[in-house]
Structure formats: structure tokens, C-alpha cells
Amino acid sequence: MSVLFDENDLYRWLDERTIHKAAGYLARVYDLRMERDLLHAKVEGTATQPYRVTINLKASLRSPHSRLNGRCSCPVGDNCKHVAAVMMCALHGPDEDSEDEEIEATVPQHAQPVRAELLTRLSQWHAQHAARTGSSKGKQNPKSVAFVLSVFQFRLGIHAYRMRKTADGALEREKRFDITPELVIDPPGYVSQQDIAVLGQLWLRQQRKGGRRVAVQPLLDMILASGHGWVQHPGTRQLLPLRAGPARAGHLEWKAADSQLGVCSLPVLQVDGNADGAVEDQCACYLDERTGETGPLQLAVASPDADAFLGLPPLLPDEHSLTAQMLQRLDPALPLPPATADAMPIAQVDGMVPHLMLHTEEQPQTWGARRGEMQRLEFATVSFAYGDHFKHLDDPSRFVRGADGTIELLPRDTAEEAKRENELRSSGLHRHPQSAALLSGAGPHFHLRSYDWGSFMLRELPRLQELGWVVTVPEDFRHRITVVDSVLWDVQPDDTGAGWLDVALGIEIDGQTVPLAPMLAQLLQTDPRWTRGALDAIDDEERILIASPTAGALSFQAGRLKPVVTLLGDLFGNGAGPLRVSARDRGRLQALQQSGSLQLRGATDTRAMVQRLVQEPTPQPVAAPVGLAAALRPYQQDGLAWLQYLRQQELGGILADDMGLGKTLQTLAHVLLEKEGGRLDRPALVVMPTSLLFNWQQEAARFAPGLRVLVLHGPAREALFEQIPAHDLVLTTYPLVWRDEAALQAHAYHLLILDEAQQVKNAKARAAISLRTLQSRHRLCLTGTPLENHLGELWTHIDFVLPGLLGSEKTFNLHWRHPIERSGDGQRAQLLAQRVRPFLLRRRKDQVAAELPPKxxxxxxxxxxxxxxxxxxxxxxxxxxxxxxxxxxxxxxxxxxxxxxxxxxxxxxxxxxxxxxxxxxxxxxxxxxxxxxxxxxxxxxxxxxxxxxxxxxxxxxxxxxxxxxxxxxxxxxxxxxxxxxxxxxxxxxxxxxxxxxxxxxxxxxxxxxxxxxxxxxxxxxxxxxxxxxxxxxxxxxxxxxxxxxxxxxxxxxxxxxxxxxxxxxxxxxxxxxxxxxxxxxxxxxxxxxxxLEPLPGVSAKKGKAPGKRGGS
Structure with missing residues (x-):
């Protein structure tokens, strides 16, 4: 294995605190391997599963100021102590697993200077004293020292462990030694004379700052002589005893690789028999981890030359020719790099495609933060794809590696690359002045202010994609936006059985359903356009960003959200539970079903239930009551059918015909039909302004003489309260209803009818409060006020006849009344009309003009x-x-x-x-x-x-x-x-x-x-x-x-x-x-x-007609 960094890089990338923490994890690193420029390993931590570490060396070494690009699956995420442990193992040879959390390890450190001569004298004196006094003899100690060998980056790694012999005689590692002068001078009692000598050499070996080197071969001989040398088998992970093996042949060569500078050739050492070779100064040896053998390595060149060869940096194609000339002069046996650039073939590519990669990285806080505090920053890097070959912005290299591993010349279009960078700048991205020091990755890095990323992702990113950019947004990118194409809704009856439905809104992301209602509630709180009647001003094509607690930022088309907010926005303030909709709210359910913005999901029975609820039954024609002493016009016949429909559906309603179209007559016909149908087992109570009392009494006597009418008015009314159940129609007035509240509450009613209902438009008025306490099967409001122009009255009436249908007054005002009345929100007005349509019947005189006489x-x-x-x-x-x-x-x-x-x-x-x-x-x-x-x-x-x-x-x-x-x-x-x-x-x-x-x-x-x-x-x-x-x-x-x-x-x-x-x-x-x-x-x-007769109810004096004198 060959890596491209050294100890100086390690201390540049990581602070001493992290390196110190990593020391306890060196023995927990395993499965260490290099794949191209990526260093992979696993590290045992406190979790049940090992942490996975990946280090991008190519990105980390792009410049002398590049930051370490190390990823870890632990909660910290990157450049943590686990990453540091892997880097240290890569430098000094891999350490093996130990389940003991007390294990400590030698840390690459700047130790306090101790002269080698003094350390040697003291360790020899200690060994002689131990031999003379026999302090190491006697009872056998179950503990011992083990030296575990490995080869990494053509260097021999040696680490010392404390071993313990188990009851079955097996050796078990307990602790890795932190090799210090104190350990060498005054070691534990179980450390032998030979072990002390080895420890002394190991301490000297790790002091590299002064350029001091310890000869490897004598050290190997000392370890072999001690009998405490071990090698870990790469497959079984068992410790094999270190033993001397025969000499093996090795050779130097150039290996094709990719570095931070592009394609290159690395100097490597190959050993016969699949062993690892190590070269240091005058020594060349091998280590076979499968057999435990170690021995001399025979090379065609001298060990110092081999050591110098392996220390060469990665070689760029343009440097091959010069390097080859130098190597030939030094030693003809040294391998030469591949062909020169002039002899390289031209890569076959078809155009260039720009790529944009977005990153979220954790960086140290720079202002006003305590030491070690981190911040998350977002950046973008750019690369250009020429076929299968990628070149980063500002990378001048013209070379790529072909499919067969050969180096090829890449025909780059620098003018097009510059044009593409200008496209980035026009999108708002600009180069970070310290990008090389702030972010890992290749090439210069572009950034935005944190609050500009949302706009960039929403507007500029799609534009760049339209221009041909290929954009990669990792899942952990903080400003990642997921485009949502559809909103799902589900509906189920609630558990109370009180006629309410639970409506759930959701969106599907990566196969998972994410609740939408809490996010929409947050939108309504933060963007006033959605609650202040400005919906019509929001372009349907506008992209709306909503933050999701689990799925990042979500992008919706405003045209999809507007119907949802309009239909259900008044329910979002009811807490985190499901949205509750009345089963009577047929208009809302119809609008939900018909909206193209929502998709109904659920089982067949759910869909059938919704379909049944939204099917609005048509009022069936009814015959006028036999006892009605009037002929109903066609529209009045329809009104009677509608009133009967409401009674059949157990609903309340508002009859809001224009004045003069006969609301009183239609209501009397309805009450009379209830009586003739045997359903009027309780009286119908009509409440009205005082000025209409006589009119109702007169029209009831005229058009429905079969109804038993009781008028509750005047000071003598108290004597009539007991007669209420014996009558069909009871008439009273708004000023009296709250005064007679107790008497009226003592009875139940079949119908409760409010005429000129706008008289109690204030739901907090005493009369309105009293009316809500009266028990009735059905409620009906009569009014001629155009309720579309008085939404406050509409809410009052609807809440009276169907409590809760439109929510609380405050919620209704916020989501319906104010947007419609103040901002002219036509869409909400239309949807509100759809919601109340089943419960409101209004005919204007011009609509029924054909049925009316001229006068x-x-x-x-x-x-x-x-x-x-x-x-x-x-x-x-x-x-x-x-x-x-x-x-x-x-x-x-x-x-x-x-x-x-x-x-x-x-x-x-x-x-x-x-x-x-x-x-x-x-x-x-x-x-x-x-x-x-x-x-x-x-x-x-x-x-x-x-x-x-x-x-x-x-x-x-x-x-x-x-x-x-x-x-x-x-x-x-x-x-x-x-x-x-x-x-x-x-x-x-x-x-x-x-x-x-x-x-x-x-x-x-x-x-x-x-x-x-x-x-x-x-x-x-x-x-x-x-x-x-x-x-x-x-x-x-x-x-x-x-x-x-x-x-x-x-x-x-x-x-x-x-x-x-x-x-x-x-x-x-x-x-x-x-x-x-x-x-x-x-x-x-x-x-x-x-x-000149007196008013009704006033007794007249007995007298004769005018002009006739009374006689005796």
C-alpha cells in the first residue's frame, strides 16, 4: 500500500486534541485498504456496529492548504478521531483489533528530547542489574511483551503490546505501549532484557524530527532473537509468530495512479511470493503476513537508491522524459517511467458536459465561537466531463488515463470551460477567496450566503440544468430541495361517531409518506400572502419552498398548494393531530375530490365512503300540503322541496330569497306538511322582530288555518308558556327570547326558525346566546340579506343551523372572510360558496321574474x-x-x-x-x-x-x-x-x-x-x-x-x-x-x-252608534 501524505500533513490537517483522542483507537482500526485515491477502513467505537471511514487523499492533497476530506459514519461525521486513527495507522502501519478499551498506543508526538547515548547507557545498566540480581527470575509472570510487525507505504511498522496468557495457554493482547523514555529506563517486571533493548530502539526509531534513522536489519534480528515478534494474518486476523525466512527477490517499477495533480505514475516495490517489501537506508526486507516469515530482499539496485526511488513524488506525464534521463544517469538498473507526452495517443471524446457538485461541510467557527465549535457551510465545485474523463475547473492537466490504463492526451475546450464558469457567476455563485483552505474536494469552490441558497436551488439551479449542467446534490446537502408533484389525502371516520371525519394530508418522498399539514401550518404563519387574501396574486407557476423536519426543503408549485390551503387552511391551527372535517361539509369534500392538486388514496371502502358523502342528493318534488290556502309558484314549490330535503337529511339551512318572494309562505307550507305527515309532534318555534309578529300571525291564519298558533307577546304571555306543547306554531320576538329563556328552554321543538335572522348577526348578543340553548331537531334561518356580501352574518347563520361547519368565528375570519372581503380572493369566495351551497337557498327576483306577475x-x-x-x-x-x-x-x-x-x-x-x-x-x-x-x-x-x-x-x-x-x-x-x-x-x-x-x-x-x-x-x-x-x-x-x-x-x-x-x-x-x-x-x-272601533284587545265602552242618542 502506498499513500501520498506524511506526518507533517497529519499535523496540518488535525489538531493535537483530535490526534490525542485517536491514540486510543489505533488498535481498533482494521480492514485498512487503498482504492485509487480513497483510503478505507473500519474502526471499532462505542456503537454496536463499527464506524466506516473513507478519506479522499486526492482531494485532501490538492494544494498545500487543502483541508482533510475524511468521512466517518459516526455522529460527528467528518475529520473525527476515527479518521485521525486511520490516518495514523496509514502512516505507521496498521494496528490490529483489541476489544479492551484500556488499550493505548504510541502517538506520533514531539516528545521531550532525550539523548540517545543517555537512554542507551541507562537501559544497558538496567539490563545488567536485572541479570546480576536475578530480579527477572522466579515465579513465571503471565504477562509478556509482543512486537507486532507490518509493512505500510514501503516502511516497516513495529508496535509493542502487553500480552496476557489465558487459562488455556493462548496469548491475548491487553494494551498497546506508549513508548517513552520512562518505559525504556524503568519497564515493568515482566519485560525481559531483550525486550528492553528492542523498546529502546523503537523509541529511537520514532524520533524522526532530527533525521535520525535506526538500522532496520539489526532491529529485526533483535526481535527474532527475543521470540516476541508477531505478524497478524490478513484473513484470519490471528497472530502468527515472526520467524526468519529465506531471501526473496524484489523489483522496483512505476504504477499508474491518479493524484491531486491528475494522472501520474507512482514508484512502487514489488516482492515475489505476494509479500510486502520495506526499504530503509541500507536495509531491504520483506514481511509475509500469511506465513509470518521475514527476511532479506534482493534488489537489482542498492538499498539507498531503492529508498530514494520510492521516495519520489507522483510523476506527471510531462515530467517522464526529464526523470528518465536522470534515472539512467544514476543507475541503469532503475526502472524508467512510461512513454513521454509526445508519444501519447489522443483521447476520443465527444464534446464537454459541465458538472456541478454541491457540498455541505463542517468547518471550525471563525468568529465569536469557543475553540472547537463547528459550523456547517455549503459550497459548490465544478468539473468538466469529456466522455468518461473529468477535469476540474482550474486543473491545467491535459492528460487522462485510457481504458487500457495508458495515458492519453485530452483535447480540452478551454473557451467553453470559461463560458461555463461565467454561467455560474451569473447564477450568483462566486469563488470563495479561501476555498482551498476551507473545503475538501477538487478545484476552486463557489459559495453563496446561507440565506441565498434557497433561491438558488429554486430558480437558478433549474436554469443551469436547462443550459446543460449536470447537477449532483448529495442527500446530506442542507439546502437540498425535493420537488413535490402531488399531494395525497386520506379520510377516515373519527372514533367519536359524532359525524366528523379525519382528513390526513401527505406527500410521498423516497417511498415514505411525510405529513404535510404541519408544514402548511408553518407556511401560513411565515408567509402572510396565504392568509390575507392574496392567493390570487400568487402566480400558479411560482415555486414555494417549505422546510420539512425530515426531508429537507420541499418545492411545491403554488398552483397545487392554493386549493389545499383554500379548502383546508382553516383547519391547520387545530394542533398536530388530523384535520377534522364535518361529514356534513359536502361542499368541502366535493372540492377536495374534484381538485386536481390532490390525489385520494386509501382502500376501496375509503373511496366508496367519500364518493357516497360527496354525492349530493337532489331534493325530490313534494306535493303542497292539502291544508295550504294558497297556490305555490314553481320556485316556491322548489323551496318547499328543499326544506323537506333538509329535514330528511337532518340538516339545518338558510332560506335567503329576496324580499317579497314568499319566504314566510314557504315556511308555513313546510310546517303544515310536517303536521300532515305526522312528524310535527313538537311545536315549531318562530322568532322574529317585533314588527313582523302580527304579519306572521295574520299569514298563518290566512294560508295555514289548520295550524294551531300561539303568540307569546305582551304582559299576559307568561300565562301561555304551559300551552306551548299543545300548539303547532309558537311565535315570539327577539327582545323577548332571552327574557323568556327559562320558559322556552323547558320545551323541545321540532323546528326552530329565525325570521329576519340578520337581527341576531352578533353571535355574542344575549338573544343569540339564548337561541343556541334551545333544543330542536332542525334549525332554519330566514333572511333576505345577500349573505355573499356579509360573510360575518353568513358565519353566524351557518354556525347556528350547523354548529362547527365553518369553524370558529376567529378561524373563519382569518381564512375566509378577510381574504374575500378585504383582498377580493375570488377562488376562496367560489370555494366557500361551494361549501355552503347545500345548506343555503337563495333566489333573486330577477331569477324568478318569469314566474312573477308584472306587479x-x-x-x-x-x-x-x-x-x-x-x-x-x-x-x-x-x-x-x-x-x-x-x-x-x-x-x-x-x-x-x-x-x-x-x-x-x-x-x-x-x-x-x-x-x-x-x-x-x-x-x-x-x-x-x-x-x-x-x-x-x-x-x-x-x-x-x-x-x-x-x-x-x-x-x-x-x-x-x-x-x-x-x-x-x-x-x-x-x-x-x-x-x-x-x-x-x-x-x-x-x-x-x-x-x-x-x-x-x-x-x-x-x-x-x-x-x-x-x-x-x-x-x-x-x-x-x-x-x-x-x-x-x-x-x-x-x-x-x-x-x-x-x-x-x-x-x-x-x-x-x-x-x-x-x-x-x-x-x-x-x-x-x-x-x-x-x-x-x-x-x-x-x-x-x-x-272608530278600538284596537284588538282593548275593551270598548258600550255605546250607541254615532248620531244615536241613548234613552232611558
Whole structure:
């Protein structure tokens, strides 16, 4: 075996501490072998398996400043004490195994100087004294000394061990001696005189600094004479006794090799009989490790010349000629190197291919670190492949070794090599100024700042590969990036049986599945683009780097991750466990299955389960209930089928049709169908704003007279709580639901329905909290608010009807609401719509326009409450008495002014008590109709409606305007006092404002407002023809949309009674208003008495009709 380094290199590469540690491992090195420029060995350590060591000598010796390139399988990894032990054994001959951890060895060291003459005299005196006194005689000592011989790099290696004789007589090595002057002068008692002499020579032999050499042959003779010489068999590893053998022939020759300088020729020594030869000064000998023989080696040249020949450095082809001339002059018997460069053949290659090798190396810390602390650095080296031959950047050698071992000239393209180096520089890589000293490997080394490697690997490396570079990235390269092409997902029911699914995300790397969810959670925390609605701004082709704790850096195409984050990103903050998805979340499962970014894996039953879950059943047509006193339009029939489907699937839902499309009617039909089907064994509880209570009561009586309805309202409601189970439909209001919480909680419900559910959009409000405590089989929200424009309300409603479906409010806002509302993330908006689609039914009026009549008139009743109700009764009672007296004294024909005044005052109170001069007080303030209007208008504006609001009272329009200002709703006004009529009309028609407040006198005729599609009559008009005329401001020629006309009526009041009379007597308005009383009233005293009846629930004084005096 021949190596290319010496002891000086060893001390340059390794610090003294490492060398000192390695001393205890020299005897544990075995299987030492050289393959080309790689030195291999195994070293017994503390692990159960030996450590494997590989040392690249070619890379380590590239320059006088190159770092040792030694790899080890131990935890340290490189240039450790095991590497040092192998290097020391390679220098001084291999040591053999010993299982004893107490073994110590001679360390190449700079020992304290001791003169050889003194050491010789002292050792001889000690031997003579021992012979004279007989101190070495007596009882036989089981311990002895053994000298183990080996040949390495044409030098003889001799090491001394302490041996112990076992019970069966076999010899066992215990400890390797650290040969010091003290050992030679004062050895243990079992060391013989001959052993002392040998130890003395060995100590002198290891002192090489002064150039002192110990003659080998006399030393061999002394060891043979001692009988303590041994050789280890390379196959059986047994110790064989050293014995003298006959002389053998040997010869010198040149061996083809590769060094750090390229192809070269090494001077070597070959021995007949497959033995190893050693040459030192005047001695040439051999050692046969298979037989234990040693003897003289016969060479054709003198030993000093052979020693000098073997000491020559590797010979480059250009140096052959000069060296050959010198050798011929010295001794014709010396072998000459191969043919000169001029005679070499040309290597046959086809172009050049650049190669880039990336490295991660551990280097000593240079700044602010304690001694011995290491850091990991990344570098790149470059080589150029000419066929099977590689040349490193800056390597000037033109020579390579051919397939038959001959040296050939390589036609290098230096211009192309320079161009390739420029490509590296353009990628950001630049030469390290101390590359030769910092990193092992061949050629100059390129580096980047640590934080630039990710970008280089992601962007520049693919570009270099496109330019033809072959890139090698070792597995231990710290910035190695694995390109991930697909994301896998698996789904299983969780163990709770509560309708949840465990979804696992993973990627496959080297046949192993790596969990993806924790890495995506980290991405969402570090890159705000993924959580702040900027997904659409991320290019689908962008490469996204994610750090994996086990697989290094992973590169994903953004287009593959975006659907995953969009679909499941709101679940990543729930801990390290599986992602939990509701089995009801059909929209999410459908999107997962349909996404091209994910691949469903799992057994057949898993795939079948997912397929079953994502198949959305189609609501089946149902017949309208027999007891429904109305004909359902086709879209309403579909709504009823959808409500029945939700009940069949045990789901909740949101019916979000535009206002005026009949949500109340569809709900009543649903409740009635449940009753007729025998499923309404519990009541349906409907909660609503107070302004809608009377309307629900009236429409239930009108359209579903078969339902037993209970209204929980007013101070007497407490007496009705016990009757809840006996009714089909229970009506209450949001202000009362939390006050009556205990009473309502005492019962269970078949349906819990929230009308105008946006009234409890704050999930933390008292009413909302109370509603969540009520027990019901199914929950339903009714709202006309376009929930796509109010995602906060969407979450509130969905979380009420299907708790947990969209996660917590905080998570929903982070992953859905904010990205959609603030950043316009269209993809998330689409996926959210897909998720809630099975549980949300919304039809806009334009979608069902074909099923609607040109004009739909809707009457909305509202009950007068509190002070307004009391004021109405006070005024009514007073006016009733005043009218009675007038009619009794003058007759009906002459009392019309008194009658009209009475009716006017009652109508004003119905609109707003503030219209009645001097009657509005803090107690009586409050308008039920104004509250209803302010409930309707925001929803209508959200739907995009264009609204005309008519009133006969300009003061009422002023009050409405004040309320709209507070609500932030834009409007224009047209009254008799408006001088510039064109501007408000223009602004409304051009869409600048959605609401137009108009008085009867100013806008009853002469306006063409076809931009409007909704008309609201705040107060009923006595003349139906005039009311129709006002409605026709919107519903006239040129209108291409269905028009909805809303009439707001105070329930049980004069307004409702006038409306009833209008239906019976078409000429009533003419009699009261248009004729001015000149032709006499058009209604009887009985009609007048009906108009002045008290509100429902108020007892009337017994009396006669107006004009009739009571008698005795």
C-alpha cells in the first residue's frame, strides 16, 4: 500500500486534541485498504456496529492548504478521531483489533528530547542489574511483551503490546505501549532484557524530527532473537509468530495512479511470493503476513537508491522524459517511467458536459465561537466531463488515463470551460477567496450566503440544468430541495361517531409518506400572502419552498398548494393531530375530490365512503300540503322541496330569497306538511322582530288555518308558556327570547326558525346566546340579506343551523372572510360558496321574474306597541265621542269636517305620534311603521332594489329622512316645496341613490321613474285609484322588471279598517276626499262606527252608534 501524505500533513490537517483522542483507537482500526485515491477502513467505537471511514487523499492533497476530506459514519461525521486513527495507522502501519478499551498506543508526538547515548547507557545498566540480581527470575509472570510487525507505504511498522496468557495457554493482547523514555529506563517486571533493548530502539526509531534513522536489519534480528515478534494474518486476523525466512527477490517499477495533480505514475516495490517489501537506508526486507516469515530482499539496485526511488513524488506525464534521463544517469538498473507526452495517443471524446457538485461541510467557527465549535457551510465545485474523463475547473492537466490504463492526451475546450464558469457567476455563485483552505474536494469552490441558497436551488439551479449542467446534490446537502408533484389525502371516520371525519394530508418522498399539514401550518404563519387574501396574486407557476423536519426543503408549485390551503387552511391551527372535517361539509369534500392538486388514496371502502358523502342528493318534488290556502309558484314549490330535503337529511339551512318572494309562505307550507305527515309532534318555534309578529300571525291564519298558533307577546304571555306543547306554531320576538329563556328552554321543538335572522348577526348578543340553548331537531334561518356580501352574518347563520361547519368565528375570519372581503380572493369566495351551497337557498327576483306577475302587491301589517298604542286609543276614544256628538247634533251630511279631522288624527298616530301636534311625548314616541320601514329598506338596498317611498305627510317624509341619515342610507326627496325637481329625479334614475322619498302631491302624477322596481306606501291612501297612480310611477311602459308594491298597515287600526272598507266599497275614497263632503258621505253611520272601533284587545265602552242618542 502506498499513500501520498506524511506526518507533517497529519499535523496540518488535525489538531493535537483530535490526534490525542485517536491514540486510543489505533488498535481498533482494521480492514485498512487503498482504492485509487480513497483510503478505507473500519474502526471499532462505542456503537454496536463499527464506524466506516473513507478519506479522499486526492482531494485532501490538492494544494498545500487543502483541508482533510475524511468521512466517518459516526455522529460527528467528518475529520473525527476515527479518521485521525486511520490516518495514523496509514502512516505507521496498521494496528490490529483489541476489544479492551484500556488499550493505548504510541502517538506520533514531539516528545521531550532525550539523548540517545543517555537512554542507551541507562537501559544497558538496567539490563545488567536485572541479570546480576536475578530480579527477572522466579515465579513465571503471565504477562509478556509482543512486537507486532507490518509493512505500510514501503516502511516497516513495529508496535509493542502487553500480552496476557489465558487459562488455556493462548496469548491475548491487553494494551498497546506508549513508548517513552520512562518505559525504556524503568519497564515493568515482566519485560525481559531483550525486550528492553528492542523498546529502546523503537523509541529511537520514532524520533524522526532530527533525521535520525535506526538500522532496520539489526532491529529485526533483535526481535527474532527475543521470540516476541508477531505478524497478524490478513484473513484470519490471528497472530502468527515472526520467524526468519529465506531471501526473496524484489523489483522496483512505476504504477499508474491518479493524484491531486491528475494522472501520474507512482514508484512502487514489488516482492515475489505476494509479500510486502520495506526499504530503509541500507536495509531491504520483506514481511509475509500469511506465513509470518521475514527476511532479506534482493534488489537489482542498492538499498539507498531503492529508498530514494520510492521516495519520489507522483510523476506527471510531462515530467517522464526529464526523470528518465536522470534515472539512467544514476543507475541503469532503475526502472524508467512510461512513454513521454509526445508519444501519447489522443483521447476520443465527444464534446464537454459541465458538472456541478454541491457540498455541505463542517468547518471550525471563525468568529465569536469557543475553540472547537463547528459550523456547517455549503459550497459548490465544478468539473468538466469529456466522455468518461473529468477535469476540474482550474486543473491545467491535459492528460487522462485510457481504458487500457495508458495515458492519453485530452483535447480540452478551454473557451467553453470559461463560458461555463461565467454561467455560474451569473447564477450568483462566486469563488470563495479561501476555498482551498476551507473545503475538501477538487478545484476552486463557489459559495453563496446561507440565506441565498434557497433561491438558488429554486430558480437558478433549474436554469443551469436547462443550459446543460449536470447537477449532483448529495442527500446530506442542507439546502437540498425535493420537488413535490402531488399531494395525497386520506379520510377516515373519527372514533367519536359524532359525524366528523379525519382528513390526513401527505406527500410521498423516497417511498415514505411525510405529513404535510404541519408544514402548511408553518407556511401560513411565515408567509402572510396565504392568509390575507392574496392567493390570487400568487402566480400558479411560482415555486414555494417549505422546510420539512425530515426531508429537507420541499418545492411545491403554488398552483397545487392554493386549493389545499383554500379548502383546508382553516383547519391547520387545530394542533398536530388530523384535520377534522364535518361529514356534513359536502361542499368541502366535493372540492377536495374534484381538485386536481390532490390525489385520494386509501382502500376501496375509503373511496366508496367519500364518493357516497360527496354525492349530493337532489331534493325530490313534494306535493303542497292539502291544508295550504294558497297556490305555490314553481320556485316556491322548489323551496318547499328543499326544506323537506333538509329535514330528511337532518340538516339545518338558510332560506335567503329576496324580499317579497314568499319566504314566510314557504315556511308555513313546510310546517303544515310536517303536521300532515305526522312528524310535527313538537311545536315549531318562530322568532322574529317585533314588527313582523302580527304579519306572521295574520299569514298563518290566512294560508295555514289548520295550524294551531300561539303568540307569546305582551304582559299576559307568561300565562301561555304551559300551552306551548299543545300548539303547532309558537311565535315570539327577539327582545323577548332571552327574557323568556327559562320558559322556552323547558320545551323541545321540532323546528326552530329565525325570521329576519340578520337581527341576531352578533353571535355574542344575549338573544343569540339564548337561541343556541334551545333544543330542536332542525334549525332554519330566514333572511333576505345577500349573505355573499356579509360573510360575518353568513358565519353566524351557518354556525347556528350547523354548529362547527365553518369553524370558529376567529378561524373563519382569518381564512375566509378577510381574504374575500378585504383582498377580493375570488377562488376562496367560489370555494366557500361551494361549501355552503347545500345548506343555503337563495333566489333573486330577477331569477324568478318569469314566474312573477308584472306587479305584486304585498301588505305588511305591524302592531302598534307601547306609548304609540296608548296614544292611539286616547285619540280614538276622544275622536269617537266628538264625532258622535257632531253627528247627533248636525247629522252625517254636515259633520264630514269633524269626521275627516278625527280620521286624520288617527292616521297620523298610526304613522308616527310626532305628526300629531302637541301629543308627542317621550313616553309616546316610537313608530312601529317606521321601525318596520327601517327593517325593510337595508335589506332591499342590499338586494340592489330601486325604491320609491310615498307618504301623504311631508312631515313624515322629514322624519323618514332623519332616520335614513342615521342609518347611512342614501336618498333624495321630492315634495311640494322642492323647486328643482329635475335633480332628484336624475340622481335616482342614474343610480346615484337607491331610495326616493316622494309626497303625494309632488309625485302622484307626471313622473316616469321606471328605474324603480319597488314601491312602498308608508300610509294607505284613501283613494285606491290615486294609490295605483303613484305605484305606476314605477310600473308603467318601459319597465322591464317585476314591480313589488308594499303597503304598510297598522294592524287593527283605522288603516286596516279603511283597507277593508275599500275592498267592499270601491267609491269610499271619492266620498271622503274627492267630493269634499259636498255630495254627502259615501258611507253609513255603521261604516263610521267600524272605522272608530278600538284596537284588538282593548275593551270598548258600550255605546250607541254615532248620531244615536241613548234613552232611558
Amino acid at each position: 305584486t302587491v304585498i301588505t305588511r301589517h305591524v302592531s302598534l306597541e307601547g306609548g304609540q298604542r296608548d296614544l292611539y286609543e286616547t285619540v280614538r276614544s276622544a275622536m269617537q265621542e266628538k264625532v258622535r256628538e257632531a253627528v247627533a247634533g248636525k247629522g252625517m251630511a254636515k259633520s264630514h269636517i269633524v269626521v275627516l279631522d278625527a280620521l286624520l288624527k288617527l292616521r297620523q298616530v298610526c304613522c308616527d305620534p310626532r305628526l300629531l301636534p302637541g301629543e308627542a311625548t317621550p313616553r309616546t314616541q316610537g313608530s312601529a311603521k317606521l321601525d318596520l320601514l327601517l327593517t325593510l329598506l337595508p335589506e332591499m338596498v342590499e338586494e340592489g332594489r330601486r325604491i320609491l317611498v310615498f307618504s301623504q305627510f311631508t312631515r313624515m317624509l322629514e322624519l323618514i329622512a332623519q332616520a335614513l341619515d342615521k342609518s347611512g342610507l342614501a336618498f333624495v326627496t321630492l315634495t311640494g316645496d322642492t323647486r328643482d325637481r329635475a335633480t332628484p329625479v336624475r340622481r335616482f334614475m342614474q343610480g346615484e341613490v337607491p331610495i326616493f322619498l316622494i309626497s303625494l302631491k309632488a309625485g302622484g302624477v307626471g313622473l316616469n321613474l321606471t328605474a324603480a322596481d319597488t314601491v312602498i306606501h308608508f300610509d294607505p291612501w284613501w283613494n285606491p285609484a290615486a294609490e295605483n297612480q303613484a305605484s305606476d310611477r314605477a310600473h308603467r311602459i318601459g319597465q322591464d322588471k317585476p314591480v313589488f308594491v308594499y303597503r304598510l298597515i297598522a294592524a287593527g287600526s283605522i288603516e286596516e279598517r279603511i283597507s277593508e272598507l275599500q275592498q267592499r266599497k270601491a267609491a269610499l275614497a271619492d266620498s271622503i276626499l274627492e267630493n269634499g263632503g259636498a255630495a254627502g258621505p259615501g258611507f253609513s253611520e255603521e261604516d263610521l262606527q267600524a272605522l
